[in-house]
Every structure is written in C-alpha cells, then in structure tokens.
Amino acid sequence: MTRRGFIKGLLAVTLAGLFASLYGFFIEPALRLRVRKWRLKRPDWAAAPVRIAVLADLHAGEPHVGLRKIQQIVRRTNALSPDLVLLLGDYAAGHKMVSRAVPIADLARLLVGLHAKHGVYAVLGNHDWWDDQNAQKRGGGPNVYAQALEQNGIPVLSNAAIKLESLGIWLAGLEDQLALKRGGQEFQGLDDLPATLSHVTDDAPIVMMAHEPDIFPTVPDRVALTLSGHTHGGQVRLFGWSPVVPSRFGNRYAYGHVREGGRDLVISGGIGCSILPVRFGVVPEITVVEVST
Numbered sequence: 643m644t645r646r647g648f649i650k651g652l653l654a655v656t657l658a659g660l661f662a663s664l665y666g667f668f669i670e671p672a673l674r675l676r677v678r679k680w681r682l683k684r685p686d687w688a689a690a691p692v693r694i695a696v697l698a699d700l701h702a703g704e705p706h707v708g709l710r711k712i713q714q715i716v717r718r719t720n721a722l723s724p725d726l727v728l729l730l731g732d733y734a735a736g737h738k739m740v741s742r743a744v745p746i747a748d749l750a751r752l753l754v755g756l757h758a759k760h761g762v763y764a765v766l767g768n769h770d771w772w773d774d775q776n777a778q779k780r781g782g783g784p785n786v787y788a789q790a791l792e793q794n795g796i797p798v799l800s801n802a803a804i805k806l807e808s809l810g811i812w813l814a815g816l817e818d819q820l821a822l823k824r825g826g827q828e829f830q831g832l833d834d835l836p837a838t839l840s841h842v843t844d845d846a847p848i849v850m851m852a853h854e855p856d857i858f859p860t861v862p863d864r865v866a867l868t869l870s871g872h873t874h875g876g877q878v879r880l881f882g883w884s885p886v887v888p889s890r891f892g893n894r895y896a897y898g899h900v901r902e903g904g905r906d907l908v909i910s911g912g913i914g915c916s917i918l919p920v921r922f923g924v925v926p927e928i929t930v931v932e933v934s935t
Contacts, residue, residue: 674925674926675711675714675715675718675913675925675926675927675928676925676926676927676928677718677722677927677928677929677930678910678911678927678928678929678930679930679931679932680898680899680908680929680930680931680932681932681934682867682899682906682908682931682932682933682934683934683935684847684866684906684933684934684935685935686847686866687847687866687933687934687935688810688845688846688847689809689810689811689846689847690809690810691932691933691934691935692725692726692809692811692849692932692933692934693722693723693724693725693726693930693931693932694724694725694726694727694728694849694869694930694931694932694933695719695722695724695726695727695728695758695928695929695930696727696728696730696869696871696908696910696928696929696930696931697715697719697727697728697729697730697910697913697928697929698729698730698731698732698853698870698871698872698910698911698912698913698929699730699731699732699736699767699871699872699874699910699912699913699914699916700712700715700729700732700733700749700912700913700914701732701733701734701735701736701737701769701912701913701914701915701916702733702734702735702744702749702914703734703735703740703741703742703743703744703914704740704741704742704743704744705741705742706735706914706915706919707735707744707913707914708742708744709744709748709749709752712744712749712752712753713752713755715913715928716752716753716755716756718928719756719928720755720756720757722928722930723759724758724759724930725758725759725760725809726758726759726760726761726762726763726806726809726813727756727757727758727761727762727763728762728763728764728813728851728869729753729762729763729764729765729791729796730764730765730767730851730853730869730870730871730872730910730912731764731765731766731767731768731769731770731818731853731871731872732767732768732769732770732853732871732872732912732914732916733746733749733767733769733770733787734746734749734769734770734773734787735914735915736769736914736915736916736917737915737916737917737918737919739918739919746786746787746790746791747790749790750790750791750793750794750796751794753791753794753796754794754795754796759808760806760808760809761797761806762796763796763797763798763799763813763815763851764788764791764796764797764798764799764815764851765798765799765800765815765816765817765818765851765852765853766785766787766788766798766800766817766818766821766853767818767853767854767871767872768818768819768820768821768829768853768854768872769916770785770787770788770818771785771818771820771821771822771832772821772823773787774786774787778822778823781822782822782832783800788800798815799813799814799815799851800815800817800832801815801816801817801832801833801834801837801838802814802815802838802841803815803838803839803841803842803848803850804841805843805844805846810846810847811846811847811848811849812841812842812846812847812848812849813848813849813850813851814838814839814841814842814848814849814850814851814865815838815850815851816833816834816835816838816850816851816852816853816857817831817832817833817834818831818832818833818853818854819831819832819833819852819853819854819856819857820854821833833852833857835857835860835861838850839862839864839865842864847866847867847933848864848865848866848867849865849866849867849868849869849933850865850867850868850869851869851870852868852869852870853870853871853872854870854872854889855868855870855872855873855889855891855895855900855907855909856889856890856891856895858870858895858900858902858905858907859891859902861905863903863904863905865905866905866906866933867905867906867907867908867931867933868905868906868907868908869907869908869910869931870895870907870908870909870910871909871910871912872888872889872909872912873887873888873889873895873896873897873909873912874888874911874912874914874915874916874921874924875896875897875898875909875911875912875923875924876893876896876897876924877915877916877917877918877920877921877922877924878920878921878922878923878924879896879897879922879923879924880922880923884896884897884924888916895907895909896909897909897911897924906933908929908931910927910929911924911925911926911927911929912926912927913926913927914926
C-alpha cells in the first residue's frame, strides 16, 4: 500500500467513525421516529379485531425527547386511529446526559392529548419507581408518576385488570418487576401476577401490560397477549442481534414478536434511551399491534 493510499484509508475510516457516532448519538435517537406494526392472528381471539398503539420508554428529556418530540409522538399516534393507546412506563430520561429535564407534570399534560376509541391506559416502569425517592423509602406507592398521569385522566393499572366491555377484552397491568432498589444490582419487584389475574371473572381475552418482558415464561396460557418495553431493543442492534439486553433472557426477549406455547409477546423498541443516549439499529418507534382471528 502506498502512503497516499494509507492516508486515504485512514481518512475514510475516521469519517465513517464520525458519521456512525453522529448517527448513533443524535440522528437516530433524536430525529427519527417510525411506526412498527405487528399483525397477530389468534384462532382463540373471542373478541372483535383490535388495534393497539403502544408507547414504551419515553424517557423524556432534552435534547433527544423534549416536549416538541412528545407533541410529534402524540400527533402521529392519534393519526393511527387506534382502539387503545397503552403506555408501558419509564417516562423520564434514563441517563445523565440530559440538557433539560421534562417534569412528569409537563409530560402528563401532553400525553392527555392522546386519543383512542376505547381509552388510554398506563403502567409504571422501573425508572418511575427509582426516581421517586419517597416511594423507595416507603417500599411502595403512592408514586408521583402514577399520580401525575391519573390527575390528567390516564388510569394507571397496578396489579389490576379491568373489563373493556366495548371491546370485549380484559386489560391487565402488572406492577414493575424491578421497582425497589436493594443495593448493588439487587432489586425487589412489586409485581403480583396472581393478584392481577384474580380480577378477571370471565373467558374474554386478556391483554396484559408488563414493563419488563421477563415475566413472560410464567404468564399462563389464559393471557392472549403480553405487551412489554424496557429493553429498548438493546439500543444497539445489528442483523437482529443486540450485544447488550437488560433482560436475564438476553436476546430471547430483546425485541419484537415472540410466540411461545400459544401465547404472544410483543416487546416495543420504545422511544428514548437509558444509561447512554445512543441508538443504532433500533429506531425510536410507535408500536402498533393488531389482533384478530
């Protein structure tokens, strides 16, 4: 190789590295937004077809997910004309590189602009519990994120299930599985799956919100669809594989649609970032799940 060829190669590698950094740290997490659709067919779906818009892991905070970005997300979600909008937790920024925080009160006032034919519902995520120091000291609720959402008319389901008569389905919300910090990498969940499902009193299909997907192996066949976030698809995903996934199951529950034993799980790639403000190969998304027979 000639000296000129070496310099050209070095320059090309340097420019490629700079572009990749710009893309991963700003373009993809801050500027891009897509709609990812999953169409599920279930022969046992004894209800009308349903279209669910899922917003997971907003992690709101400048410069990536500011109030203007939230307004854009609300507009695009409403344009999908969903039957339900489900919010899967982690509402505040999950990393320290935030130029301006977005208080949950301000975020909730924008989320109230979401519209769905049969309602907007939410659960909490681990960061919503970790950020509430008083709740950490108490070892439980009330939680300031839940209070802000409910004060703006968005019900938060905590180990509860309600019958949506207009759709003919049950909607369940599992409390967070990593809610309480116990030192180091030890956490205690506030989730109670049996108590959640004890509210169900008939054979109508069950859709369950669970922030972390790790509960899925213990979810009974009675639950037709579980919807989760938390993983962000690993934030970096290449050729369908993520090198780091915040799940004890690794890539098994990193992203997308999983069917096991006749049960369906959809893991949303979410909107924001955690730990580091980077996304590469996991474009922020509004997830749409359509279920029918």
